[in-house]
Amino acid sequence: MTQFNPVSQSAGGQASFIAVDWGTTNLRAFLMNQDGHIQAQRDSDRGMLKLGSAEFESVLSDLLGDWLTPDLPIYMAGMVGSRGGWQEVPYQQCPIKLEDLSEHLFWLTTSLPNKVAIVPGLRGTGVAGLLDVMRGEETQLLGALDWLEEQGRADESPIFCLPGTHCKWAQITEGKVTQFSTSITGELFARLNDESSLVKGLPKSNQLNEDAFKKGVQASLQAGGILHHLFSARSRFVCGELAADEVRDYLSGVVIGHDVNDTLEALKVVSLEVPKSPVLIIGSEALSERYALALSSRDLTSEFLAANEASIRGLKRLANRQAVSANNPTTGAL
Amino acid sequence: MTQFNPVSQSAGGQASFIAVDWGTTNLRAFLMNQDGHIQAQRDSDRGMLKLGSAEFESVLSDLLGDWLTPDLPIYMAGMVGSRGGWQEVPYQQCPIKLEDLSEHLFWLTTSLPNKVAIVPGLRGTGVAGLLDVMRGEETQLLGALDWLEEQGRADESPIFCLPGTHCKWAQITEGKVTQFSTSITGELFARLNDESSLVKGLPKSNQLNEDAFKKGVQASLQAGGILHHLFSARSRFVCGELAADEVRDYLSGVVIGHDVNDTLEALKVVSLEVPKSPVLIIGSEALSERYALALSSRDLTSEFLAANEASIRGLKRLANRQAVSANNPTTGAL
Known part of the structure; x- marks a missing residue:
């Protein structure tokens, strides 16, 4: 089991690095303690989609405030490294050992006192043999490995399910992402649920109607495909x-x-068998509950790791490796 | 082969009834000649979605103008008969002989000089065993039977494909709709093509890029399902x-x-065999071309009947039967 080695030597309880999860809609910064725990958190709604490339530095600077010191390196994961983000960071090619992403951090040139790195996303091939990409989830996957290791379960190879706007399904062997596939599940649901003939005039609710959800899951198991099953929401209502x-x-x-x-x-x-380990769902609690229900309809168990925790654990692992292996990061190194 | 019998006896070239196709976005009225051909056409963009239930009569009256005479019965098909339309007309239950819809026309009470009828939609069970509904397509299917009969092909049982916002797939045996299924194909594409991360910042074009379309069809044949294949549009672009x-x-x-x-x-x-007849596509020319391409990737031939022509032929058949079998329609009869 890998122990967390603080990035900078400091007294107990002192911060050692800053973990930043910068996605399309939100920005979250965590001041990380040397034992790998969160000391403080600062959030902003200045997600990547709202910003021009020149704005990222000042937005981060405003959010971090007194965390801006040379002894706190900043590790950032998510869409901040995409085209349209702060800096487009090239994808790393699968299969790749997730821990080795520490060697491919992209060090930004900034006017901030802190060193600032972006974790690169991954590029690989999915179940259909088509090219696929992820950005941010690679860090969560590394965090999930950290979580499994902490429980003495490093030898398990579950299927990883990361639900969200774009749901990722990944397989990892010996710390390497061997294959992953993205589904547009969340975005497709949002489009149809926001405005479509299927839900016209129908009430919204924040609470899960489990019976209704299960009826939908049952419909998905019938003949005819999703395009037909989606319409059945309307016809069965009518x-x-x-x-x-x-x-x-x-x-x-x-x-x-x-x-x-x-x-x-x-x-x-692809693998000729369904996995025996529980599927490891990494996401929000609400969405994970729905995936757990759908998986149980196929007699599959699942367990849950919060996306936030996974991101932080992943960044901790990279910060850790970085501190051990490279004292002098090169700007722009890939 | 059934000949068209004019609804009212009139001199050659004289109009005998009015066919109206009133959908969600458009209203089209056709002055029909006694030989079953169109004598004149009047269009409006006052589709069902734009109108309150009290407005339909005046909108129709304004459009028809000098066609408003007692000797021209009006036969209407489409969403005009749905909840939110002029008058909700109950669905007829499948299996039903399409020609028999003439006995279930809904005669409206209006202040117009013409008699006005709405063709009821159908309710049935689709390939997944789920309840399904159609409104407007039943008339097009009857029109397609008329078209096949005219060519001496009344004994053929093709699969009928009616692409659109909601694509209908139907099977007809001896003039009876035995089964049909709706797919939300058109609406789903529109939602994703109008606004989604898949097409963000990409140019629009009105011309079909056949190679690109075929690549998408090929992707649909791979493992992994549509939710994954949709995302591949983005990942393969990136x-x-x-x-x-x-x-x-x-x-x-x-x-x-x-x-x-x-x-x-x-x-x-369901039927244990793929049909030998060409698939009969009833729709717009542009959309039908795409379906024909996708069908040909599965080694299936197809032929095309314009949706407009199918509607008019269907209404002609109902007008014809109505004239022969019922001289005194009852208001509101079902």
């Missing part, structure tokens, strides 16, 4: 088989059910 | 495998490819 307050969660069940079914189907093609 | 002007048609190929594949898959489950 025909009185679904109540007005069931349609949206039914729709969610159809979409997530298909994501789970299609992925399992494809993984059987 | 990785340089698709050009900026290919992404949208690639996306279209993925969606239509899945509609075709999933339906064929499901029909094999």
